[in-house]
Amino acid sequence: MTTSTAFASVSALVRRETSMVYDEGKEYLVEARLNPLAAARGLGLEEYVGRLAFDADERRKAVDALTINETSWFRDHTPYQAFTDAMLPALVEGRQITRRLRIWSAACSSGQEAYSIAMLLDQHLPAGWSHEIVATDISTAMLERVRAGRYSQVEVNRGLPATGLVRYFTRAGRDWEIAERLRERITVRHLNLAAPYTGLGTFDVIWLRNVLIYFDAATKSDILRRMLPMLAGDGYLLLGSSETTLDLPAELAAAWRREQIGRVPVYRRAPTGSLTPSLTSTGDRPCAR
Ligand SMILES: C[S@@+](CC[C@H](N)C(=O)[O-])C[C@H]1O[C@@H](n2cnc3c(N)ncnc32)[C@H](O)[C@@H]1O
Known part of the structure; x- marks a missing residue:
């Protein structure tokens, strides 16, 4: 589980970089998207979120992971x-x-x-x-x-x-x-x-x-x-x-x-x-x- 501080920090990051609004209640999404990136670095989620403050490369990856890319061919026809x-x-x-x-x-x-x-x-x-x-x-x-x-x-x-x-x-x-x-x-x-x-x-x-x-x-x-x-x-x-x-x-x-x-x-x-x-x-x- 992310703490509310970690969630607020991710939500502010996404808002700053993309303008996307990540309201409270989307904690599950942050976890699902960032856990694999944190694990790849051998970090827990909160530690990983802390790292985003000074690691620009990781920040870009995290923002990428947090965009919602749902799409399909000829969507809605x-x-x-x-x-x-x-x-x-x-x-x-x-x-x-x-x-x-x-x-x-x-x-x-x-x-x-x-x-x-x-x-x-x-x-x-x-x-x-x-x-x-x-x-x-x-x-x-x-x-x-x-x-x-x-x-x-x-x-x-x-x-x-x-x-x-x-x-x-x-x-x-x-x-x-x-x-x-x-x-x-x-x-x-x-x-x-x-x-x-x-x-x-x-x-x-x-x-x-x-x-x-x-x-x-x-x-x-x-x-x-x-x-x-x-x-x-x-x-x-x-x-x-x-x-x-x-x-x-x-x-x-x-x-x-x-x-x-x-x-x-x-x-x-x-x-x-x-x-x-x-x-x-x-x-x-x-x-x-
Ligand atoms: C749900 S997809 C929509 C894809 C496609 N237009 C469709 O209707 O199937 C939303 C896309 O918007 C992009 N996106 C989010 N914020 C954006 C921003 N500030 N500027 C440009 N693209 C953004 C995401 O990366 C994502 O690929």
């Missing part, structure tokens, strides 16, 4: 259907001159979201078009996994259709490796959504799914305010199924126009005339890490 059926055709229609799309998987975990999008673009983007998928996360361990593009049998069983497995993967020992042609479409970057960053450019679709739930209201608002100018005027923002903009401060909520594609809510930029300058400037500051 309907957003991907809406992407293929409605968003993609509309974007293709509107990009006939540049013939290029940019997509952001903004808390990509081990990459299933970014690679699911890559598969759909491979199948549905007209010939002669180019695209880039930028995959970012705060966890360096997760980003290594996206780069490796290698998944266990259990992982490929979670949401990946058999046709996708046959078409895009080859066996690599007991794992499956994703096709090089999909891997090279993905730009992997370390990024803390809650910290200032710059230089990512604008995107046609931003997938910001199942990450805002871990932040407090002020962090969530700040992220969604800074994301506004990063979305193309006719672009789309997708949130997780339990996430919404309805609880934002009124002005910011109004800046994100909610539309429905079938059962899927998508968020679009409201016309700029109706927004205050503070909501339309990028507010870019130096890149985090």
Whole structure:
């Protein structure tokens, strides 16, 4: 069992480094995630937590271990259907001159979201078009996994259709490796959504799914305010199924126009005339890490 002081110290560390809120009651999670790291160092949990104060390398590993990386292929299915059926055709229609799309998987975990999008673009983007998928996360361990593009049998069983497995993967020992042609479409970057960053450019679709739930209201608002100018005027923002903009401060909520594609809510930029300058400037500051 962690003492309340050790738990408070871990909770403050995670808050400082990622903005994720680890409330009381999550002690079991801290134990489950940090016990293996402590054991690997031959330390008890409390001793290990004490070490985090002065060991930066171990701190990074601990923060990585405390991020919640739950993900799957084509998670929730309907957003991907809406992407293929409605968003993609509309974007293709509107990009006939540049013939290029940019997509952001903004808390990509081990990459299933970014690679699911890559598969759909491979199948549905007209010939002669180019695209880039930028995959970012705060966890360096997760980003290594996206780069490796290698998944266990259990992982490929979670949401990946058999046709996708046959078409895009080859066996690599007991794992499956994703096709090089999909891997090279993905730009992997370390990024803390809650910290200032710059230089990512604008995107046609931003997938910001199942990450805002871990932040407090002020962090969530700040992220969604800074994301506004990063979305193309006719672009789309997708949130997780339990996430919404309805609880934002009124002005910011109004800046994100909610539309429905079938059962899927998508968020679009409201016309700029109706927004205050503070909501339309990028507010870019130096890149985090
Ligand atoms: C539950 S996963 C969601 C993965 C994927 N978007 C999906 O919907 O399946 C949440 C991800 O958010 C990342 N994360 C947590 N805090 C973050 C932060 N401050 N900046 C960027 N990513 C963060 C975690 O490392 C984790 O990989």
